[in-house]
Amino acid sequence: MMPLLNVERLSKSFGTHQVLKTIDLTVSAGDVTCIVGPSGSGKSTLLRCLNYLEVPTSGVIYLEGEPVGVRWRGNKLFRMSFNELSVQRQKMGMVFQGFHLFPHKTALENIIEAPMIVKGKSRQQVTEEALLLLDKVGLRNRADYYPRQLSGGQQQRVAIARSLAMQPTLMLFDEPTSALDPELVGEVLAVMRQLAEEGMTMVVVTHEMSFARDVADHLVFMDSGVIVEAGHPRDVLSNPQHSRTRSFLARVL
């Protein structure tokens, strides 16, 4: 079966600084892939390349067999138009460390904005869908609250619901709990765990090793722009093969 996401020899440099070094990564539909590694190892850059928020220096990312951000013409790759790219990006929901909600819109309005504008659905239809999503993240009774009236954990759950409203094929999470007070981390991880159980394909950059151990199908350890080691979390965590993995795990476990 064709993988949902296939990263082939992805490299990214900023000036002379090569941040990603020929990364290969495959994600099957329904899989949860957790990416861990020290700060500065290139995790966010990798995630941002996946949906072309960063333009790779070389290499190709395939989503459902289609190259992301580029088109083959003959044997050459050309950048696709912004409209084409927007359609591809809609397939990849992204949740960041900060919640990035519109501060002047309620939770419900935050969720319905994009599907209404981008997908051209009616307000009534997207509102019904949004209320179901708020239910899913446990915030049905906060629909009319503004972000400032919500805790960080609640805001992040709204941000997840907002991403889901676009019916993505793949969800990307970049340290979604890192900005939260410790007591709020669990409620966000619980929503993510439920999403995983429902079969959502997810790529999650996280420092939450227990989440990675319990939920991930695939654990990737990155350091200095390379995938040092990858495999089932049980194997990587209990029997790391590389000294860099071992010293990282010794610090975080």
Ligand code: ADP
């Ligand atoms: P991580 O998410 O693992 O902490 P990042 O992907 O954010 O790592 O960063 C990897 C490296 O790339 C860091 O050295 C960072 O300073 C550098 N970097 C990231 N984004 C940029 C950018 N836009 N311009 C220049 N350097 C960048």
Ligand code: MG
């Ligand atoms: Mg990062």
